Amino acid sequence: MPFSSFLQFIVSGVTVGATYGLTALGFTMIFNTTGIINFAQGEFVMLGGMLAVFSMKWGGLPLPVAVPLSVLLVTAMGVGVDRLTIRPMRGKPAVSLVIVTIGVSILLRGGAMLIFGKDTHALPPFSEGAAIPLGGASLLPQSIWVVGITLAVLVAMKVFFDRTITGKAMLACACDRKAASLMGINVDVMVTVSFAFSALVGALGGVILAPITLTAYDVGILLGLKGFAACILGGLGNPFGAVAGGLIIGVLESLGAGFLSSGYKDAIAFVILLALLFLRPSGLFGKASADRV
Amino acid sequence: MSSNRGKGSAAGLAAFAAIIAAAPFLLPDYYQSVLIVAGLFAILSMGLNLLMGYAGQISLGHAAFYGLSAYASGILTTTFHWPVPAGIAAGVVLSGVTAALIGIPTLKLKGHYLAMGTLGFGVIVYIVFNEAVGLTAGPSGLTGIPRLSAFGKTFSTDREYYFVVWGTAFVLFVLARNLVRSRMGRALRAIHTSESAASVLGIDVARYKAFVFVLSAVYAGIAGALYAHFVTFVSPGSFSFHASIQIVTMVVLGGMASLWGAVAGAVFLTVLPEWLRAIEDYDILVYGAILVLTMRFLPGGLAEGAERARGTLVSAFRRKSPASAAAASGAEGRKP
Amino acid sequence: MSGSEPFFAGEGITLRFGGVTALRDVAFSVSKGTVHAMIGPNGAGKTSLFNVITGLYEPDAGAIRFSGKSLTGLPPHAVAQSGIVRTFQNLEIFTNMSVLENVVTGAHLSVKYGPLDFFLRTPRYFREERRLREEARAELSFVGLDADVSLPAAQLPFGSQRMLEIARALAAHPRLLLLDEPAAGLNIRETSALGELIRRIVARGVTVVMVEHDMALVMDISDRVTVLNYGEVLADGTPAEVQRNPAVVAAYLGEEA
Numbered sequence: 001m002p003f004s005s006f007l008q009f010i011v012s013g014v015t016v017g018a019t020y021g022l023t024a025l026g027f028t029m030i031f032n033t034t035g036i037i038n039f040a041q042g043e044f045v046m047l048g049g050m051l052a053v054f055s056m057k058w059g060g061l062p063l064p065v066a067v068p069l070s071v072l073l074v075t076a077m078g079v080g081v082d083r084l085t086i087r088p089m090r091g092k093p094a095v096s097l098v099i100v101t102i103g104v105s106i107l108l109r110g111g112a113m114l115i116f117g118k119d120t121h122a123l124p125p126f127s128e129g130a131a132i133p134l135g136g137a138s139l140l141p142q143s144i145w146v147v148g149i150t151l152a153v154l155v156a157m158k159v160f161f162d163r164t165i166t167g168k169a170m171l172a173c174a175c176d177r178k179a180a181s182l183m184g185i186n187v188d189v190m191v192t193v194s195f196a197f198s199a200l201v202g203a204l205g206g207v208i209l210a211p212i213t214l215t216a217y218d219v220g221i222l223l224g225l226k227g228f229a230a231c232i233l234g235g236l237g238n239p240f241g242a243v244a245g246g247l248i249i250g251v252l253e254s255l256g257a258g259f260l261s262s263g264y265k266d267a268i269a270f271v272i273l274l275a276l277l278f279l280r281p282s283g284l285f286g287k288a289s290a291d292r293v
Numbered sequence: 294m295s296s297n298r299g300k301g302s303a304a305g306l307a308a309f310a311a312i313i314a315a316a317p318f319l320l321p322d323y324y325q326s327v328l329i330v331a332g333l334f335a336i337l338s339m340g341l342n343l344l345m346g347y348a349g350q351i352s353l354g355h356a357a358f359y360g361l362s363a364y365a366s367g368i369l370t371t372t373f374h375w376p377v378p379a380g381i382a383a384g385v386v387l388s389g390v391t392a393a394l395i396g397i398p399t400l401k402l403k404g405h406y407l408a409m410g411t412l413g414f415g416v417i418v419y420i421v422f423n424e425a426v427g428l429t430a431g432p433s434g435l436t437g438i439p440r441l442s443a444f445g446k447t448f449s450t451d452r453e454y455y456f457v458v459w460g461t462a463f464v465l466f467v468l469a470r471n472l473v474r475s476r477m478g479r480a481l482r483a484i485h486t487s488e489s490a491a492s493v494l495g496i497d498v499a500r501y502k503a504f505v506f507v508l509s510a511v512y513a514g515i516a517g518a519l520y521a522h523f524v525t526f527v528s529p530g531s532f533s534f535h536a537s538i539q540i541v542t543m544v545v546l547g548g549m550a551s552l553w554g555a556v557a558g559a560v561f562l563t564v565l566p567e568w569l570r571a572i573e574d575y576d577i578l579v580y581g582a583i584l585v586l587t588m589r590f591l592p593g594g595l596a597e598g599a600e601r602a603r604g605t606l607v608s609a610f611r612r613k614s615p616a617s618a619a620a621a622s623g624a625e626g627r628k629p
Numbered sequence: 630m631s632g633s634e635p636f637f638a639g640e641g642i643t644l645r646f647g648g649v650t651a652l653r654d655v656a657f658s659v660s661k662g663t664v665h666a667m668i669g670p671n672g673a674g675k676t677s678l679f680n681v682i683t684g685l686y687e688p689d690a691g692a693i694r695f696s697g698k699s700l701t702g703l704p705p706h707a708v709a710q711s712g713i714v715r716t717f718q719n720l721e722i723f724t725n726m727s728v729l730e731n732v733v734t735g736a737h738l739s740v741k742y743g744p745l746d747f748f749l750r751t752p753r754y755f756r757e758e759r760r761l762r763e764e765a766r767a768e769l770s771f772v773g774l775d776a777d778v779s780l781p782a783a784q785l786p787f788g789s790q791r792m793l794e795i796a797r798a799l800a801a802h803p804r805l806l807l808l809d810e811p812a813a814g815l816n817i818r819e820t821s822a823l824g825e826l827i828r829r830i831v832a833r834g835v836t837v838v839m840v841e842h843d844m845a846l847v848m849d850i851s852d853r854v855t856v857l858n859y860g861e862v863l864a865d866g867t868p869a870e871v872q873r874n875p876a877v878v879a880a881y882l883g884e885e886a
Contacts (some may be wrong), residue, residue, distance in 0.1 A: 037405040085585055093485075095349050096588050098408055099545055102353070103584025106538060110578030221534060225416060228409055263424040270413035277410045278398040468748055475747035475754070476740040483723050483734050490721035493683050494801055495709035495738040550725065 004136025009254045011134065015143040015212060017250015018150040019045070020269075021243035022205030023227025024234060025153070026198030028242045031231075033173045033187075033194040036097045040081060040105035042224020043112075044199045047074045048206025049215035050112055053121040063124055071203045077108075078199020082192045090188075105220065112217040123210035146208045150243065153201055157239055170194060222266060226253075229273035305553075306467065313459045317452050325451040327567055329523060332458035333516045334559035338543040339462075339469050339552055340512025345541070346549035347473060348505045349485030350400070351408040354415025355540050358388040358510040360422060360532025362517035364429055367438040367527050378443045381518040388514030389507050396506035401499050407506075415537050422529035434528030441522040454523055461519065462556070465512060469552055472508075481505055482550070535577065542580045545587050548594025557595050634697060636661035636836060637805055642691030644677055644860075651677045652688070652860045659805070659853070664831055665838045666847045666868075669857035670880060675840040676718055678857070679807050683715050684708040695805065710738060712804035716794045718813060718840070722782050729778035731793055732765035735800030768796040772826060788819045792826075799830070806830065808839035812846050824850050848872070856880070 023045055030038040051070035055061045061069065085100050126145045131138035161167040172180040173190045181187045206215065206223075213219075230249050234241025249269050257265035317325055337359060344350050362384030370380040399410040422429050429435055441448045441457060448454045472478050480501050483491035492498050521527050539562070547558025562583075566576055591598055635658035644652040652674045659665045667675045680686040682693055684705040693700040700708055714735075723731050740761065746754040769778060772792040776785060782793060791811060798806055808827070812820045824846050827837055841847050847854060847868065854871045856864040864874045871877055 037409065085589070088589060092588075092592070093349065094405065095345065095351060095485075095549075096592060098351055098405055099541070099584055100588050102538065102541070103581045103588065105581075106577050107581030107585065110575060110581055114575060114578065222416070225409075225412060229413065232409070261424070264420060267417045267420045270417045273413045274395070274410060274417075277406055471748050471750055475758075476737060476742070477744070477747065479726070479730060479734040480737060482725050482730075483737075486723045486725050487721040489685055489705070490717065490723070491734075492705035493685070493709055493715050494735055494797070495706050495714075497704075497706045 002136070005258065006255075007135055008137035009258045010251055011137050011139055011143060013251035013254030014247055015140075015146045015250070016209065016254065017230075017247040018146050018243070019205035019209040019223070019246070020226045020230045020250050021246025022150060022153065022201045023223055024230035024242035024246050025157070025239055026202040026205075027228055027231040028237055028239050029170075029194045029198045029201075032237055033170055033191050034086070034097075036086075036094060036101065037228070038195075038198065039098065039101040039224070040108060041198060041202055041227060042220035042222070043105045043108035044074055044078060044202030044220075045206035045209075045223045045227070046112065046215065046217065046220035047077065047108065048203030049123060049210035049219070050116055050121070050206075050217065051203075052207045052210065053123050053215065054116055056123075057121075063126065067126075067207050070207055071200060074203035074206075075196050075200040078195040078197075078202075079192055081199070082195035086191065086195070087188065105224070109217060109220055116217055118217060120214050120216040121210075122214050123207070125211040126208075140212065142208070142211045146212070149204060149208050153204065154240070154243055161239075166190075166193060225273075226269040229269045229276075232273060232276050302470070306470075309466070310463060313463060316459075317455050322451070325455050327564060328560075329451065329455050329458050331560045331563035332455070332462045333520050333523075334540070334543060334563050335462050335556045336458075336465055336516040336519075337513055337540045338547065338555040338559045339465060340509035340516075341540050342544045342547070342549065342552060342555040343469055343472070343481070343512075344505050344509040345544055346551065346555070347478065347485065348481040348502060350502055350506065351405070351541070352411040352506070352509065353408050353534070353537050353541065354411035354413075354418070355509070355513050356532040356534070356536035357411075357415040357418035358392060358513035359517040359520070359536070359540075360418060360527070360529075361391060362388045362514035363521040363527045363532070364422065364435065366518040367435050367521040368428060370522075371435065371438050377439055377441050377522055381441075381515075381522070384518040384521075385511055385514035388517065389511045392507045392510030393503065396510075397499075397503050400502040400506060412534070412537075415534055419529055419533055422532060429529075432529060434526055436526050438521050438525040438527065440525060441519070458519055458523070461515065465515070466552060466556065469512075473552065477501065477504075485550075538580060542583055546583050546594050548596030548598075549592075551594065551596035554594050554596035561595070634694070635659065636696060637838075638694050639678070639682070640692045640694070642678065642681055642693070643689045644674075644681055644686060645689050650860055652681065655691070655857070655860070655862055657855045657862065657865060659836060659838055661836055662831060662834065663836060663852035664827060664850050665836075666851040666854045667838065667840045667857060668842070668844075668847055668854060668871075669863070672859075673857040674860040675857055676809055677860075679715060679809055679840060682708070682807065683713065709801065712802075713807065714798045714801045714803035714805075715807035716791075716798050716809055716811065718809040720787075720790050720794060722790050722793055722797070724781070724783040726782055727779050728769070728774070728776060728782050728785065728793060729762065729765050731782050732768050732796050732800045733761045735768075735797035736761050736764060736802075738801060765796075765800055768800045769793075771799065771829070772796045773822060788815050791815065791819075791823075795826070795830075799835075803835055805836045805838065808837060808841075810840050810842060812841055812843040820846055 023041055026041045026044060027037060030036065048070055051073050052066045055066040055069055056063060059066070081104055085104055086097070089097055089100055125140070125142040127141050129141045131140050161171055169180065169185045170190050170193065172183065172185055173187055226249060227246065230245035231242050233248060234243070234245030249272060252272065253265055253268045256268040316328060337355065341352060341355050344352055365387045366380035366384035369375040369383055370377050395410065395414050399407050423432050441454065448457050480491065480496045483494070483496060484498055484501060488498050543558035543562050544555055546562065547556070548554025587594055638658040640656050642652050642655040643650070655678060667678065669675055677686065681688045684703050684707065687702065691701070695711055695713060698711065700711060723734060726734065740757055742753050742757050745751070766778065772795050774789055774792045774796060776789055782790070785793060791814070795808070795811065812823055815823060820843060827850055831837055851868050854866065854868050855862060856871055856877050858880045863880060864871050864877050866874070
């Protein structure tokens with residue numbers, strides 16, 4: 001295996017892994033404020049890509065308009081999902097909430113199939129230009145967009161949680177929802193904000209990845225699952241771990257596909273997930289914590 | 294009270310047996326194969342309901358246990374020429390042992406880890422079904438699986454197979470009911486509401502969760518092997534994530550923690566698409582809507598709906614009958 | 630009384646959550662057949678101590694001994710098997726069960742039938758189930774709960790749910806019963822009935838350790854009181870001794886000021 005192809009696998013792994021990281025970030029934010037895993041997270045990613053494709057195709061919008069529009073629409077849908085399905089279920093057992101988010105995820109997927117059909121679509125890359133040679137490998141300009149936007153999101157989140165009242169309030173909800181509400185923090189609003197945010201980062205992930213890997217109504221299942229694997233790898237609830245976990249899974253998957261077998265590529269993330277659940281459920285970057293009773 | 298319930302449940306079982314026995318003679322022949330599939334799903338959802346409805350643990354990979362057994366029995370009887378009963382037994386054991394390997398470490402964790410662990414496991418198994426072409430024949434599927442034959446008899450007609458499947462479903466129903474009304478059933482329901490309260494009463498939470506997970510996988514394994522020797526052909530598509538969701542939906546629609554509900558949910562969701570050919574392509578939307586709406590408006594599922602309907606009917610009947618209305622008003626303010 | 634070793638004892642129990650020390654070097658001992666109260670301001674670590682004793686939390690250091698055996702590091706169900714059962718401050722009744730089923734579930738460890746018995750419904754299964762129901766009814770009337778036993782437990786009023794939890798714990802035949810704020814949320818009449826109930830529980834030969842804020846109740850029925858403050862033992866003695874202890878007075882006044 002020449003070094004150049006090794007490098008090529010790393011480059012494409014990092015690109016895809018960055019979007020897994022964004023998906024993982026979405027899981028983490030909703031988990032932090034609500035304590036539930038949102039099984040519809042992958043659908044936000046799918047919708048990000050699909051809505052951008054179809055606002056260009058049907059709406060005739062140029063890419064620089066279609067992309068932010070799609071992200072905004074999905075963010076609004078995130079709010080809708082919380083208001084219509086999660087909030088009415090406040091106080092219900094975790095099993096019921098999980099089932100509701102599963103229901104929402106297949107509703108979104110089915111809806112996308114109904115409206116957009118079953119075909120696979122590509123979004124044009126964000127900027128023109130040929131691949132950039134890099135030590136024998138080649139780097140797509142879109143990869144730079146992907147990594148750049150992921151880093152920008154991380155920085156923005158860091159500022160948000162450290163500097164703004166809303167961000168601090170969200171962290172307070174994460175630590176102790178009851179105490180947060182006693183402190184006058186409106187937990188309902190925080191939950192809605194967290195759904196909006198995770199829809200936003202999910203859609204961003206979907207829209208920046210669509211020019212590279214193509215998109216279809218059913219890509220959300222695998223993207224969501226891999227995002228969750230990334231989330232567990234990084235330590236559930238830890239935003240930076242989530243992105244790091246995404247990068248690790250993306251690179252391992254890319255290397256596995258290259259060196260082992262491309263047919264089993266999609267299984268790699270789940271083998272990692274299962275191995276982690278068995279060996280180190282607190283994740284690589286998480287600390288073992290006592291359960292509250 | 295308890296003796297009344299005992300009699301009531303015996304009557305319920307007798308009625309169930311009677312319906313099973315009569316159905317193939319009352320319905321057109323075409324329905325027999327539909328009902329066989331419904332019976333397989335009834336077994337699947339009973340098993341999943343023990344895990345999900347009673348113990349409160351979610352498996353999103355139950356189609357994997359269903360498929361493991363179907364493929365194992367199919368491959369052993371076809372490629373390796375095992376007798377069918379031996380193939381079925383091996384398939385069921387494989388499902389159970391795999392569940393133990395997956396479940397024992399995962400169930401020690403709290404929260405949604407089992408849901409995600411089983412989901413990931415389901416995807417891996419699905420990929421293996423597709424990729425291990427030498428063993429499974431890949432996406433095109435494994436053909437030429439023999440029909441069930443045991444004790445020198447081959448169950449070749451649908452009517453014969455119907456009785457095999459629903460007879461098995463009936464036995465599994467009774468066993469599940471007996472479990473539910475025992476020390477173990479109470480322990481599972483205790484775990485569902487509060488693991489800490491259950492554990493400080495001496496209930497070994499991890500062990501019970503692992504047991505019921507393996508048991509539900511064994512139910513899935515039985516259904517899977519019976520499926521393989523009914524359709525004589527298995528392909529990965531029957532055991533995808535979508536199939537796992539289908540089983541979850543049957544449990545939720547039928548009613549969590551209700552075995553009757555599990556059977557009703559399975560039969561309803563198998564027969565419904567037969568009537569509504571139009572929804573064929575969009576059944577995924579229907580499942581999503583059922584999940585969200587049931588959890589929101591009828592968390593006890595069809596079982597709770599039936600209970601409510603009965604309550605409404607009883608009170609409507611009382612209101613109409615003047616004698617009992619007088620009796621009711623006389624008894625007002627007193628506890629019945 | 631006679632033994633060199635106390636019936637139940639904790640030694641040097643230390644529990645940390647990240648940087649916060651919830652319990653620091655806590656030691657206390659309980660004599661058989663007594664009522665032992667744990668008091669202290671909110672956040673003093675009383676419930677954490679119960680969680681350590683019952684195995685829900687693993688302490689960072691320390692040992693727990695119960696009638697000659699070490700309980701340190703045992704999982705909760707094994708602690709229960711050794712004869713220690715508890716109730717919870719924020720009621721943990723099984724809301725998916727009837728009143729009677731809650732108590733029958735409490736008797737989990739005493740059930741003498743195996744999987745074959747219940748799968749095949751042997752005579753032993755029926756015999757045991759009948760016994761469990763009779764005993765559960767007896768426990769319910771012992772705690773004075775005369776509600777309809779087939780009612781869903783969640784429909785009971787709050788005070789009755791507290792009694793239900795105690796009945797459920799008693800059904801497990803504990804030798805040591807831990808009550809976590811049993812009087813919280815009860816009215817005066819219910820509280821005095823509770824005091825009388827705890828006396829009857831002790832008369833059955835059960836030793837009681839309780840966390841409680843109701844000082845009248847504590848002073849009335851306790852044989853011994855341990856005061857916790859900021860995760861440390863502040864004082865230990867008879868109710869009268871503790872009441873006179875200046876450090877205790879300061880801690881309580883300080884909290885209210």
